[in-house]
Amino acid sequence: MITTDKSGIALFIHQCYLNGMKNIVCSPGSRNAALVIAIDEHPKMNAIVIHDERAAAFFAMGMSQQLKEPVGVVCTSGSAMLNYYPAVAEAYYQCIPLVVISADRPEEWINQGDGQTIVQKNVYENHIRFECLIAEFTESDSDKLEQIAKINSGFQMANGSWKGPIHFNVPISEPMYAIVEIDSFDFSKNNQPSKLDFSLFSEEKEMITDVWNSTEKKLILCGQMDKNGLLLQQLNELAVDSSVAFLVENTSNLKSNKFVHCIDRTLAGISEDEINSFKPDVLISIGGAIVSKKIKSFLRKSNVKAHWRIGAEFPEMNTFQSLSYSFECKPTDFFSELLKLDVKKHLSSFGNKWKQRDFEIQDRLTDFSPSIEYSDLKVVETILDYIPEDSIVHMGNSSVVRYCQLFDPITSFNYYSNRGTSGIDGCTSTAAGYASQSKKCNVLLTGDVSFFYDSNALWNDNLTGNLRIILINNSGGGIFRIIDGPSSTGQLEKFFEAKHNYKAEKLCEAFSIDYSSARTLKEIEDEMSAFYQESENRRPKLLEIFTPAEVNDKTLKQFFNFIGKAK
Secondary structure (H helix, E strand, O other): OEEEOOHHHHHHHHHHHHOOOOEEEEOOOOOOHHHHHHHHHOOOOEEEEOOOHHHHHHHHHHHHHHHOOOEEEEEOOHHHHHHHHHHHHHHHHHOOOEEEEEEEOOHHHOOOOOOOOOOOOOOOOOOOOEEEEOOOOOOOHHHHHHHHHHHHHHHHHHHOOOOOOEEEEEEOOOOOOOEEEOOOOOOOOOOOOOOOOOOOOHHHHHHHHHHHHOOOOEEEEEOOOOOOHHHHHHHHHHOOOOOEEEEEOHHHOOOOOOOEOOHHHHHOOOOHHHHHHHOOOEEEEEOOOOOOHHHHHHHHOOOOOEEEEEOOOOOOOOOOOOEEEEEOOOHHHHHHHHOOOOOOOOOOOHHHHHHHHHHHHHHHHHHHHHHOOOOHHHHHHHHHHHOOOOOEEEEOOOHHHHHHOOOOOOOOOEEEEOOOOOOOOOHHHHHHHHHHOOOOOEEEEEEHHHHHHOHHHHOOOOOOOOEEEEEEEOOOOOHHHHOOOHHHOOOHHHHHOOOOOOOOHHHHHHOOOEEEEEOOHHHHHHHHHHHOOOOOOOOOEEEEEEOOHHHHHHHHHHHHHHHHOOO
16 A cells, blocks of 8 residues: 655554544645645545635534544645634534644744745644644654654543544645555554543532532523433433423423423513522533523522532633532533432422423413514524424524524434534534534524625535525624614614625525525425425535515514513
8 A cells, every 4th residue: 555655644644543533624735745645545544625724624523523533624834724723713612523634834944934834833722622743754663652642642632521623733844745655554443541430529429419408499501512311311300309490402402391491582581570589599500502691691690609510621611600619520420420319309499480481481472473474583483393303403603593592492303503602604514514424414504694604615525415504594694683782883784784685596506506595484385395305416405595684683572572471
């Protein structure tokens, strides 16, 4: 077999494979030639090509999200690696093992006026779990052992209990295209660190028992996470205690009739006169980002006596300004231990109070729903009803993900959104990357600004026919009509909403994406059957739904005003 003549790079790519990185996204360039040769000639490495580095990195992140393993991205030197940064930051806060491999100029040419050359060292230092320099040649056994140790250390950080992106910077000298013939690689697996069983310290058990038994108002708040059957079972066991309230979002991927699933909707149904009775004394938070700004504000004002954060990631993160203790473990490990303790079931109705208010609002909304006029809210309600069972639902940021939180989740769906940094960049690319590794129907719900910002996601030969894109086009950033502040300024339409008249039809034509459009509910419903049928060209389909910008914010305010009277 053949590989690059740069022994250190050939060794590096093989060690990446031995550490579980079997897939890599490459962007064309020259300085990364030796890396690309080593990757493409490796007998077990799967390499694909995506031109746009920003789209490539988000695509790789989506692949990693689905595969639950590290996925690499490789670029040439210079500004190319800067285009990875949005995805690196998102992967950092979502704890996804994205592996960035950047080709570089030899150190003596940095800041010497050479083309495609910038200072690449430490570029990502605030948003990665590990970084190191890879030598292009390993001349001796000691060189090889040192390089292998560095690579293994990086992947231990990427794949550890606190996962996240890592960066390998590879200075490469000319010539860059030479190859050599080798016998074969050693495919014996790297030794994996043994996993230790988790257990609480005796002091922790005592503290948990005392606080739990003396508190009648406990709230468990669940952020973004993958589906977890064991965790769902544990939380349902805890739910027999009526003093515990459970608040989840659709990105929590936890569905139970004992949980409050639509946080903003429920909070809107609590009056100022009764707000204190809904405030918890003890807060337990698990999972990643929380979409709801209302619950963050509510909890920050609640004077919580104890907040326990559960998870190995970001143990010092104090989102609600009341952090008292971090348990650096998996939520399932924590609740397994909690359920073994001598904790009492309270007669308090705190948990029931939260769920009862949720039920009351659900009942009343059956009267309101038929009266909703054609708007973003009505469109989201409608399209959610037509998504096939067992689908993967990807939600674009800004208004779309917030609208989706107003409707109860479907048990068979898996929900995802780039809520690590909550940026609009890369939403389409991430969904496309996930779909490329999935056999299920993947549906992306996105707004127009998010879609057009990431339109290079369609410039990709690796898109798959199981991806459906529903683009809600309200001619600008509709979020700025919803949130407080922008509407009161003279800059709303030009600077915040950034109104436009662009459509996606010609973009879809350019990239061989099946396109259809709708401007009424009937047209949407008429499109649904064909939209989810298999694509003849095995490429994604896109449905562009046009909604009236001047109606959307009024309809949403009517929705919340109606809920506010539901008590």
